[in-house]
Amino acid sequence: MEERSGQGVRMRDVAGAAGVSRQAVYDHFGSRADLMVATVRHGDEVLGLDGRLRHYRAATGGTERLEAFVEFWGNYVPEIHGIARALLAARETDEAVAAAWDDRMGVVYEACHDIVGRLHRDGALASGWSLDEAADVLWTMLSIHSWESLVLERGWPVGRYVGRMQELARRAFVRGSEGA
Amino acid sequence: MEERSGQGVRMRDVAGAAGVSRQAVYDHFGSRADLMVATVRHGDEVLGLDGRLRHYRAATGGTERLEAFVEFWGNYVPEIHGIARALLAARETDEAVAAAWDDRMGVVYEACHDIVGRLHRDGALASGWSLDEAADVLWTMLSIHSWESLVLERGWPVGRYVGRMQELARRAFVRGSEGA
Protein backbone atom coordinates (compact mmCIF):
# COMPACT_ATOMS: atom_id res chain seq x y z
CA MET A 1 0.00 0.00 0.00
CA GLU A 2 2.83 2.35 -0.73
CA GLU A 3 4.12 2.85 -4.21
CA ARG A 4 1.08 3.86 -6.24
CA SER A 5 0.86 7.20 -7.88
CA GLY A 6 -1.40 8.43 -10.58
CA GLN A 7 -4.02 8.17 -13.22
CA GLY A 8 -2.47 5.81 -15.77
CA VAL A 9 -2.39 3.14 -13.08
CA ARG A 10 -4.91 0.35 -13.68
CA MET A 11 -6.38 -1.91 -11.08
CA ARG A 12 -4.24 -4.79 -12.31
CA ASP A 13 -1.16 -2.64 -11.81
CA VAL A 14 -2.14 -1.95 -8.24
CA ALA A 15 -2.83 -5.65 -7.73
CA GLY A 16 0.43 -6.65 -9.37
CA ALA A 17 2.46 -4.17 -7.34
CA ALA A 18 0.83 -5.49 -4.17
CA GLY A 19 1.52 -9.10 -5.26
CA VAL A 20 -2.15 -9.93 -5.15
CA SER A 21 -4.93 -10.73 -7.61
CA ARG A 22 -7.03 -8.01 -9.21
CA GLN A 23 -10.14 -9.33 -7.50
CA ALA A 24 -8.54 -9.14 -4.09
CA VAL A 25 -8.21 -5.41 -4.63
CA TYR A 26 -11.89 -5.16 -5.49
CA ASP A 27 -12.72 -7.25 -2.40
CA HIS A 28 -10.80 -4.88 -0.18
CA PHE A 29 -11.60 -1.50 -1.70
CA GLY A 30 -14.77 -1.94 -3.68
CA SER A 31 -13.85 0.26 -6.61
CA ARG A 32 -11.11 2.35 -8.10
CA ALA A 33 -12.62 5.48 -6.60
CA ASP A 34 -12.80 3.93 -3.13
CA LEU A 35 -9.20 2.85 -3.47
CA MET A 36 -8.20 6.43 -4.14
CA VAL A 37 -10.09 7.73 -1.16
CA ALA A 38 -8.48 5.07 1.02
CA THR A 39 -5.07 6.02 -0.35
CA VAL A 40 -5.71 9.63 0.59
CA ARG A 41 -6.68 8.69 4.13
CA HIS A 42 -3.64 6.47 4.43
CA GLY A 43 -1.46 9.29 3.18
CA ASP A 44 -2.83 11.58 5.85
CA GLU A 45 -1.78 9.15 8.54
CA VAL A 46 1.64 8.48 7.18
CA LEU A 47 2.78 11.93 6.09
CA GLY A 48 3.16 13.48 9.52
CA LEU A 49 1.15 16.60 8.89
CA ASP A 50 1.36 17.71 12.49
CA GLY A 51 5.12 17.88 12.37
CA ARG A 52 5.17 19.59 9.00
CA LEU A 53 2.71 22.21 10.13
CA ARG A 54 4.57 23.13 13.30
CA HIS A 55 6.14 26.28 11.90
CA TYR A 56 2.83 27.26 10.40
CA ARG A 57 0.97 26.84 13.68
CA ALA A 58 3.67 28.60 15.63
CA ALA A 59 3.44 31.66 13.38
CA THR A 60 0.63 33.80 14.74
CA GLY A 61 1.27 36.93 12.69
CA GLY A 62 -0.34 37.09 9.26
CA THR A 63 2.86 37.76 7.35
CA GLU A 64 4.79 35.02 9.12
CA ARG A 65 1.96 32.56 8.73
CA LEU A 66 1.71 33.31 5.04
CA GLU A 67 5.39 32.63 4.61
CA ALA A 68 5.27 29.44 6.65
CA PHE A 69 2.28 28.13 4.80
CA VAL A 70 3.80 28.63 1.37
CA GLU A 71 6.91 26.84 2.53
CA PHE A 72 4.92 23.94 3.94
CA TRP A 73 2.80 23.71 0.83
CA GLY A 74 5.64 23.83 -1.67
CA ASN A 75 7.31 20.92 0.04
CA TYR A 76 4.10 19.01 0.64
CA VAL A 77 2.70 19.03 -2.89
CA PRO A 78 5.44 16.88 -4.45
CA GLU A 79 4.52 14.05 -2.10
CA ILE A 80 0.83 14.10 -2.82
CA HIS A 81 1.14 14.99 -6.46
CA GLY A 82 0.56 11.50 -7.91
CA ILE A 83 -2.58 10.75 -5.97
CA ALA A 84 -3.75 14.33 -6.43
CA ARG A 85 -3.64 13.99 -10.22
CA ALA A 86 -5.58 10.76 -10.04
CA LEU A 87 -8.21 12.35 -7.82
CA LEU A 88 -8.42 15.37 -10.05
CA ALA A 89 -9.12 13.15 -13.06
CA ALA A 90 -11.59 10.92 -11.23
CA ARG A 91 -13.57 13.60 -9.46
CA GLU A 92 -15.18 14.47 -12.80
CA THR A 93 -17.04 11.16 -12.76
CA ASP A 94 -17.08 9.94 -9.17
CA GLU A 95 -18.97 11.60 -6.39
CA ALA A 96 -17.00 10.12 -3.50
CA VAL A 97 -13.72 11.19 -5.07
CA ALA A 98 -15.13 14.66 -5.67
CA ALA A 99 -16.14 14.85 -2.01
CA ALA A 100 -12.72 13.71 -0.82
CA TRP A 101 -11.03 16.26 -3.03
CA ASP A 102 -13.32 19.09 -2.04
CA ASP A 103 -12.76 18.20 1.59
CA ARG A 104 -8.98 18.45 1.20
CA MET A 105 -9.15 21.63 -0.80
CA GLY A 106 -11.57 23.05 1.73
CA VAL A 107 -8.92 22.67 4.41
CA VAL A 108 -6.42 24.54 2.27
CA TYR A 109 -8.97 27.24 1.60
CA GLU A 110 -9.61 27.63 5.30
CA ALA A 111 -5.90 28.07 5.84
CA CYS A 112 -5.80 30.76 3.16
CA HIS A 113 -8.74 32.52 4.71
CA ASP A 114 -7.17 32.34 8.11
CA ILE A 115 -3.96 33.86 6.81
CA VAL A 116 -5.76 36.68 5.06
CA GLY A 117 -7.84 37.29 8.17
CA ARG A 118 -4.68 37.63 10.25
CA LEU A 119 -3.13 40.04 7.76
CA HIS A 120 -6.27 42.10 8.04
CA ARG A 121 -6.22 41.92 11.82
CA ASP A 122 -2.60 43.05 11.80
CA GLY A 123 -3.47 45.94 9.52
CA ALA A 124 -1.11 44.39 6.99
CA LEU A 125 -3.54 43.39 4.25
CA ALA A 126 -2.86 45.34 1.08
CA SER A 127 -5.61 47.73 0.12
CA GLY A 128 -8.13 46.77 -2.53
CA TRP A 129 -8.77 43.22 -1.36
CA SER A 130 -11.87 41.93 0.33
CA LEU A 131 -11.10 39.05 2.69
CA ASP A 132 -12.90 36.55 0.51
CA GLU A 133 -11.32 37.71 -2.70
CA ALA A 134 -7.85 37.65 -1.24
CA ALA A 135 -8.43 34.16 0.10
CA ASP A 136 -9.74 33.04 -3.29
CA VAL A 137 -6.69 34.36 -5.06
CA LEU A 138 -4.21 32.97 -2.54
CA TRP A 139 -5.91 29.60 -2.77
CA THR A 140 -5.72 29.74 -6.56
CA MET A 141 -2.07 30.77 -6.53
CA LEU A 142 -1.33 27.78 -4.35
CA SER A 143 -3.36 25.28 -6.37
CA ILE A 144 -1.84 21.99 -7.39
CA HIS A 145 -2.18 23.14 -10.98
CA SER A 146 -0.06 26.21 -10.41
CA TRP A 147 2.53 24.10 -8.68
CA GLU A 148 2.55 21.72 -11.66
CA SER A 149 2.80 24.59 -14.05
CA LEU A 150 5.90 26.06 -12.44
CA VAL A 151 7.67 22.99 -11.13
CA LEU A 152 6.78 20.40 -13.76
CA GLU A 153 6.20 22.42 -16.91
CA ARG A 154 8.59 25.31 -16.39
CA GLY A 155 11.07 23.14 -14.53
CA TRP A 156 11.41 25.14 -11.34
CA PRO A 157 13.13 23.46 -8.40
CA VAL A 158 10.91 23.31 -5.33
CA GLY A 159 13.13 25.74 -3.49
CA ARG A 160 12.63 28.37 -6.16
CA TYR A 161 8.90 27.74 -6.14
CA VAL A 162 8.78 28.37 -2.42
CA GLY A 163 10.94 31.48 -2.53
CA ARG A 164 9.19 33.12 -5.47
CA MET A 165 5.72 32.27 -4.27
CA GLN A 166 6.48 33.71 -0.86
CA GLU A 167 7.67 36.87 -2.52
CA LEU A 168 4.71 36.99 -4.88
CA ALA A 169 2.22 36.43 -2.09
CA ARG A 170 3.86 39.12 0.00
CA ARG A 171 3.76 41.59 -2.87
CA ALA A 172 0.15 40.73 -3.58
CA PHE A 173 -1.29 40.71 -0.10
CA VAL A 174 0.98 42.47 2.36
CA ARG A 175 0.68 46.24 2.51
CA GLY A 176 3.76 48.14 1.42
CA SER A 177 6.14 45.34 0.49
CA GLU A 178 7.54 45.83 -2.98
CA GLY A 179 11.20 46.33 -2.06
CA ALA A 180 11.78 42.60 -1.45
CA MET B 1 -19.67 21.88 -36.09
CA GLU B 2 -20.62 24.36 -33.44
CA GLU B 3 -22.12 23.25 -30.20
CA ARG B 4 -19.62 20.78 -28.83
CA SER B 5 -17.79 21.41 -25.61
CA GLY B 6 -15.92 19.12 -23.38
CA GLN B 7 -14.65 15.83 -22.15
CA GLY B 8 -17.82 13.95 -21.28
CA VAL B 9 -18.84 14.21 -24.91
CA ARG B 10 -18.66 10.90 -26.72
CA MET B 11 -18.28 10.39 -30.44
CA ARG B 12 -21.92 9.35 -30.70
CA ASP B 13 -22.92 12.62 -29.03
CA VAL B 14 -20.98 14.60 -31.59
CA ALA B 15 -22.52 12.53 -34.36
CA GLY B 16 -26.00 12.89 -32.92
CA ALA B 17 -25.66 16.62 -32.50
CA ALA B 18 -24.49 16.89 -36.09
CA GLY B 19 -27.37 14.69 -37.25
CA VAL B 20 -25.02 12.16 -38.72
CA SER B 21 -23.86 8.63 -37.99
CA ARG B 22 -20.98 7.92 -35.67
CA GLN B 23 -18.98 6.44 -38.53
CA ALA B 24 -19.37 9.54 -40.62
CA VAL B 25 -17.54 11.39 -37.87
CA TYR B 26 -14.73 8.86 -37.99
CA ASP B 27 -14.65 9.17 -41.79
CA HIS B 28 -14.22 12.91 -41.56
CA PHE B 29 -11.94 13.30 -38.58
CA GLY B 30 -10.18 9.99 -38.11
CA SER B 31 -10.24 9.91 -34.33
CA ARG B 32 -11.45 11.71 -31.27
CA ALA B 33 -8.08 13.41 -30.90
CA ASP B 34 -8.08 14.60 -34.50
CA LEU B 35 -11.58 15.93 -34.05
CA MET B 36 -10.39 18.01 -31.12
CA VAL B 37 -7.48 19.40 -33.05
CA ALA B 38 -9.81 20.25 -35.94
CA THR B 39 -12.19 21.94 -33.51
CA VAL B 40 -9.35 24.05 -32.19
CA ARG B 41 -8.36 25.14 -35.70
CA HIS B 42 -11.94 25.91 -36.51
CA GLY B 43 -12.25 27.95 -33.35
CA ASP B 44 -9.22 29.97 -34.32
CA GLU B 45 -10.84 30.94 -37.60
CA VAL B 46 -14.19 31.78 -36.15
CA LEU B 47 -13.28 33.60 -32.97
CA GLY B 48 -11.89 36.73 -34.54
CA LEU B 49 -8.62 36.84 -32.65
CA ASP B 50 -7.31 39.75 -34.67
CA GLY B 51 -10.15 41.97 -33.58
CA ARG B 52 -9.94 40.85 -30.00
CA LEU B 53 -6.24 41.50 -29.83
CA ARG B 54 -6.41 45.03 -31.24
CA HIS B 55 -6.08 46.76 -27.89
CA TYR B 56 -3.31 44.40 -26.94
CA ARG B 57 -1.34 45.07 -30.11
CA ALA B 58 -1.96 48.80 -29.88
CA ALA B 59 -0.49 48.92 -26.38
CA THR B 60 3.25 49.25 -26.77
CA GLY B 61 4.13 50.04 -23.17
CA GLY B 62 4.68 47.09 -20.84
CA THR B 63 2.15 48.16 -18.24
CA GLU B 64 -0.56 48.91 -20.79
CA ARG B 65 0.09 45.72 -22.68
CA LEU B 66 -0.11 43.71 -19.49
CA GLU B 67 -3.45 45.25 -18.70
CA ALA B 68 -4.78 44.74 -22.21
CA PHE B 69 -3.65 41.14 -22.30
CA VAL B 70 -5.32 40.22 -19.04
CA GLU B 71 -8.53 41.79 -20.29
CA PHE B 72 -8.37 39.93 -23.58
CA TRP B 73 -7.57 36.68 -21.86
CA GLY B 74 -10.27 36.89 -19.23
CA ASN B 75 -12.90 37.35 -21.89
CA TYR B 76 -11.39 34.81 -24.25
CA VAL B 77 -11.12 31.86 -21.89
CA PRO B 78 -14.87 31.38 -21.38
CA GLU B 79 -15.27 30.75 -25.09
CA ILE B 80 -12.55 28.18 -25.37
CA HIS B 81 -13.12 26.62 -21.99
CA GLY B 82 -15.04 23.53 -23.15
CA ILE B 83 -12.61 22.47 -25.81
CA ALA B 84 -9.71 23.42 -23.56
CA ARG B 85 -10.85 21.00 -20.86
CA ALA B 86 -11.21 18.24 -23.42
CA LEU B 87 -7.74 18.90 -24.77
CA LEU B 88 -6.30 19.02 -21.29
CA ALA B 89 -7.75 15.61 -20.53
CA ALA B 90 -6.74 14.07 -23.84
CA ARG B 91 -3.21 15.41 -24.01
CA GLU B 92 -2.22 12.89 -21.35
CA THR B 93 -2.73 10.06 -23.83
CA ASP B 94 -2.59 11.57 -27.30
CA GLU B 95 0.48 13.04 -28.85
CA ALA B 96 -1.25 15.19 -31.48
CA VAL B 97 -3.51 16.71 -28.85
CA ALA B 98 -0.52 17.38 -26.64
CA ALA B 99 1.22 19.10 -29.54
CA ALA B 100 -1.83 21.24 -30.32
CA TRP B 101 -2.14 22.23 -26.69
CA ASP B 102 1.53 23.01 -26.27
CA ASP B 103 1.40 25.07 -29.44
CA ARG B 104 -1.47 27.18 -28.10
CA MET B 105 0.07 27.56 -24.67
CA GLY B 106 3.37 28.43 -26.31
CA VAL B 107 1.72 31.41 -27.95
CA VAL B 108 0.39 32.58 -24.60
CA TYR B 109 3.80 32.11 -23.05
CA GLU B 110 5.39 34.19 -25.77
CA ALA B 111 2.90 36.94 -25.05
CA CYS B 112 3.78 36.80 -21.34
CA HIS B 113 7.46 36.94 -22.14
CA ASP B 114 6.92 39.86 -24.47
CA ILE B 115 5.02 41.74 -21.80
CA VAL B 116 7.66 41.14 -19.17
CA GLY B 117 10.34 42.14 -21.66
CA ARG B 118 8.58 45.44 -22.28
CA LEU B 119 8.22 46.10 -18.58
CA HIS B 120 11.93 45.54 -18.24
CA ARG B 121 12.66 47.76 -21.23
CA ASP B 122 10.53 50.49 -19.67
CA GLY B 123 12.36 50.13 -16.40
CA ALA B 124 9.04 49.14 -14.86
CA LEU B 125 9.69 45.52 -13.96
CA ALA B 126 9.57 45.04 -10.21
CA SER B 127 12.88 44.11 -8.66
CA GLY B 128 13.65 40.53 -7.82
CA TRP B 129 12.36 38.95 -11.02
CA SER B 130 14.38 37.48 -13.82
CA LEU B 131 12.64 37.84 -17.17
CA ASP B 132 12.04 34.11 -17.47
CA GLU B 133 10.76 33.71 -13.95
CA ALA B 134 8.38 36.61 -14.29
CA ALA B 135 7.08 35.20 -17.58
CA ASP B 136 6.66 31.77 -15.99
CA VAL B 137 4.66 33.21 -13.12
CA LEU B 138 2.51 35.44 -15.30
CA TRP B 139 1.79 32.51 -17.58
CA THR B 140 0.86 30.39 -14.57
CA MET B 141 -1.37 33.11 -13.11
CA LEU B 142 -3.20 33.27 -16.42
CA SER B 143 -3.55 29.52 -16.86
CA ILE B 144 -6.91 28.03 -17.74
CA HIS B 145 -6.79 26.26 -14.39
CA SER B 146 -6.51 29.49 -12.46
CA TRP B 147 -9.37 30.95 -14.45
CA GLU B 148 -11.46 27.87 -13.64
CA SER B 149 -10.52 28.10 -10.02
CA LEU B 150 -11.70 31.68 -9.63
CA VAL B 151 -14.57 31.87 -12.08
CA LEU B 152 -16.01 28.37 -11.87
CA GLU B 153 -15.10 27.19 -8.38
CA ARG B 154 -15.14 30.48 -6.47
CA GLY B 155 -17.90 31.89 -8.62
CA TRP B 156 -16.24 35.10 -9.75
CA PRO B 157 -17.88 37.00 -12.59
CA VAL B 158 -15.54 37.48 -15.52
CA GLY B 159 -15.38 41.21 -14.93
CA ARG B 160 -14.09 40.70 -11.43
CA TYR B 161 -11.55 38.18 -12.70
CA VAL B 162 -10.23 40.71 -15.17
CA GLY B 163 -10.09 43.56 -12.68
CA ARG B 164 -8.47 41.64 -9.87
CA MET B 165 -5.99 39.87 -12.10
CA GLN B 166 -4.93 43.15 -13.65
CA GLU B 167 -4.39 44.51 -10.19
CA LEU B 168 -2.58 41.43 -9.01
CA ALA B 169 -0.34 41.36 -12.04
CA ARG B 170 0.47 45.04 -11.61
CA ARG B 171 1.33 44.54 -7.96
CA ALA B 172 3.45 41.53 -8.76
CA PHE B 173 5.37 42.77 -11.76
CA VAL B 174 5.21 46.55 -12.04
CA ARG B 175 7.70 48.47 -9.93
CA GLY B 176 6.17 50.64 -7.22
CA SER B 177 2.48 49.97 -7.65
CA GLU B 178 0.88 48.95 -4.40
CA GLY B 179 -1.43 51.93 -3.94
CA ALA B 180 -3.97 50.67 -6.46
Place this chain on the structure above:
DNA sequence: GGAGTCAATTTACACCGTGTAAAGTACTGA
Protein backbone atom coordinates in the same frame (compact mmCIF):
# COMPACT_ATOMS: atom_id res chain seq x y z
C1' DG C 1 -7.79 -36.07 11.95
C1' DG C 2 -11.97 -33.89 10.02
C1' DA C 3 -15.40 -29.96 9.45
C1' DG C 4 -16.10 -25.28 8.97
C1' DT C 5 -14.60 -20.82 7.87
C1' DC C 6 -12.34 -17.23 5.58
C1' DA C 7 -9.28 -15.23 2.26
C1' DA C 8 -7.48 -15.34 -2.04
C1' DT C 9 -7.30 -17.37 -6.60
C1' DT C 10 -8.82 -18.40 -11.40
C1' DT C 11 -11.99 -18.02 -14.97
C1' DA C 12 -15.71 -15.97 -17.15
C1' DC C 13 -18.60 -12.46 -18.46
C1' DA C 14 -21.33 -7.77 -18.72
C1' DC C 15 -20.85 -2.92 -19.81
C1' DC C 16 -18.91 1.09 -22.22
C1' DG C 17 -16.29 3.88 -25.12
C1' DT C 18 -12.97 4.00 -29.06
C1' DG C 19 -11.78 2.50 -33.36
C1' DT C 20 -12.08 -0.69 -37.70
C1' DA C 21 -14.30 -3.33 -41.37
C1' DA C 22 -17.64 -4.52 -44.61
C1' DA C 23 -21.78 -4.41 -47.10
C1' DG C 24 -25.62 -1.74 -48.64
C1' DT C 25 -28.12 2.65 -50.22
C1' DA C 26 -28.79 7.04 -52.47
C1' DC C 27 -27.44 10.98 -54.91
C1' DT C 28 -24.20 13.22 -58.32
C1' DG C 29 -22.19 14.14 -62.66
C1' DA C 30 -19.42 12.69 -66.90
Place this chain on the structure above:
DNA sequence: TCAGTACTTTACACGGTGTAAATTGACTCC
Protein backbone atom coordinates in the same frame (compact mmCIF):
# COMPACT_ATOMS: atom_id res chain seq x y z
C1' DT D 1 -25.61 4.07 -67.61
C1' DC D 2 -21.94 3.69 -64.86
C1' DA D 3 -18.44 5.36 -61.47
C1' DG D 4 -17.63 7.78 -57.63
C1' DT D 5 -18.81 9.61 -53.35
C1' DA D 6 -21.10 10.27 -49.12
C1' DC D 7 -23.37 8.27 -45.68
C1' DT D 8 -25.83 4.35 -43.46
C1' DT D 9 -26.29 0.03 -40.69
C1' DT D 10 -24.34 -3.84 -38.58
C1' DA D 11 -20.71 -6.22 -36.59
C1' DC D 12 -16.75 -6.84 -34.11
C1' DA D 13 -11.88 -6.17 -31.73
C1' DC D 14 -9.72 -4.02 -27.83
C1' DG D 15 -9.02 -2.33 -23.28
C1' DG D 16 -10.50 -0.92 -18.82
C1' DT D 17 -13.88 -1.36 -14.85
C1' DG D 18 -16.73 -4.06 -12.21
C1' DT D 19 -19.41 -8.57 -10.92
C1' DA D 20 -20.16 -13.53 -10.22
C1' DA D 21 -19.09 -18.22 -9.30
C1' DA D 22 -16.46 -22.15 -8.52
C1' DT D 23 -11.92 -23.58 -6.60
C1' DT D 24 -7.86 -23.82 -3.74
C1' DG D 25 -5.41 -23.34 0.59
C1' DA D 26 -4.63 -22.36 5.28
C1' DC D 27 -5.97 -21.91 9.89
C1' DT D 28 -8.96 -22.90 13.87
C1' DC D 29 -11.85 -25.44 16.91
C1' DC D 30 -13.45 -29.70 18.64
